Amino acid sequence: MPAVNSSNDTPQALPSSIDDTQARLAAHDYVADRRLATVVYLALKLERPLFLEGEPGTGKTEIARTLAAMLGRPLIRLQCYEGLDLAGAAYEWNYARQMLEIRLAGLGAETNGQSDGQGVGSAGRDALAARLFDERFLIKRALLEAIDPAREVPPVLLIDELDRADEPFEAFLLEVLSEWQITIPELGPVRAVRPPIVVLTSNRTREIHDAVKRRCLYHWVGFPDAAREAEILRRRVPGAGERLAGEVVAFVQRLRTLDLYKLPGVAETIEWARALRELDAIQLDPEIVQSTLGLLLKYQDDIARVNGDEVQRLLEHVRQQAAAV
Ligand SMILES: Nc1ncnc2c1ncn2[C@@H]1O[C@H](COP(=O)(O)OP(=O)(O)O)[C@@H](O)[C@H]1O
Ligand SMILES: [Mg+2]
Known part of the structure; x- marks a missing residue:
């Protein structure tokens, strides 16, 4: 499944009240009780991440999908798993393409007679190094996609089943959630113009760190009556x-x-x-x-x-x- 489900819908205004939130969720066949509608309304209004914890199969993931549909935003999904790291969640450099670029640069230098016998010369090497860490060689994963400053409308970012990821990942996430920024050493900081709408879920197979919860509006999703x-x-x-x-x-x-x-x-x-x-x-x-x-x-x-x-x-x-x- 692709990380981004692009939606052609035009962005819709945020709900104007708790009742409106409940009605618009229902229009997309999501039946929310008053407490859930309240916390969703507030998360949207205050631009705070929504942290949903509860038993599996109680509609936590579905709420992110429904919000994306109801607000006409793309849904970006990060499915957490054991061993999830920066490369899987935010970005990685495309080594294969970088290697290819190096080879091509070497060939170019030889045919142009600029070679010092070992490929590109030292000035060429600096220029090449700069060129290799260009956005063209960057593979963007869900978190970087979600804060891309080029986005006109903030997407819905679903960080699903956070309890499956390891604890060190939470520390990294904390930075993203508080600054809406990711610093790529070779490129500098990338910062969202407007924060994405974030839904985090946990099936509570382990406790999530307080620091993450503190940045979010927390709601326990129970079984419906x-x-x-x-x-x-x-x-x-x-x-x-x-x-x-x-x-x-x-x-x-x-x-x-x-x-x-x-x-x-x-x-x-x-x-x-x-x-x-x-x-x-x-x-x-x-x-x-x-x-x-x-x-x-x-x-x-x-x-x-x-x-x-x-x-x-x-x-x-x-x-x-x-x-x-
Ligand atoms: N309040 C609800 N209104 C409508 N459908 C719901 C609701 N809660 C759960 N569902 C349905 O139950 C299924 C499981 O929900 P899901 O969001 O995947 O659960 P969770 O992420 O909590 O494990 C979904 O197909 C969804 O359609
Ligand atoms: Mg789920």
Whole structure:
């Protein structure tokens, strides 16, 4: 996947209020609760990075995509991983092209009779060295792309799953987030004219350093309540009947109260509802739940714990819920 998804959309104005933020996210099928809409609104208004932490599959990455679409900005994504460094995140020099340039310069000097027998002469060497560290030989990665002063509109920069990167990377990031600047020793500082809209996410497999969090507006993204999850299904899985969708939500909500190794996120609810829709289910029954449980739970221990009696109990609860409405 390319680091930059260029968008041809014209840039849109920032939302004018919390209500407006919520409505415009919803227009792009992102169902945000009031607290999330508030922190998004403030991050945009105050030009501060947004730090979203929470369980996997709760809509953290999606919010960056939605913001890019809603504001008509390109989305620049930096997927973090163990061992991510400056070269992977910001820039690196294109050694292969630099080597080629050196070879070509050497050949040119020989044919022009300027050679001292070892390629280019010493004046030529200085000129060549200067030429080698030109922007033409620079490979820009996500962070440098995002602060490129040539950009007319600030992009949305998604720094995804920061908890996967090593701690030293955070120190480097800190500098970028506070100065909107990256210093390239051979070229000098590169600084954004206007700060990008930054969304950082973490699945909290480890704690992120306080210093990073302090520069951001922090929000914990929890599992949605039943009403919000039903609204997400309405938008993301159209065609699943009202009854099926209601039962799916009640089932998943109850499942999340169990002591499982890995609770299902919204992503799993959506996937499950889509699968049940494909199977033309109009309601849940023990047979269909048991044969599709792998879409909700991804650990054999969790599946073994739920399969059987527990499915019966969960379905009874779903029926009671339905009867109560
Ligand atoms: N509030 C929401 N509104 C609409 N869709 C959502 C919402 N939360 C999650 N989703 C859906 O769930 C899926 C997983 O979300 P994602 O952003 O990838 O999760 P995370 O980054 O938190 O692991 C996405 O396909 C997204 O469409
Ligand atoms: Mg994600």
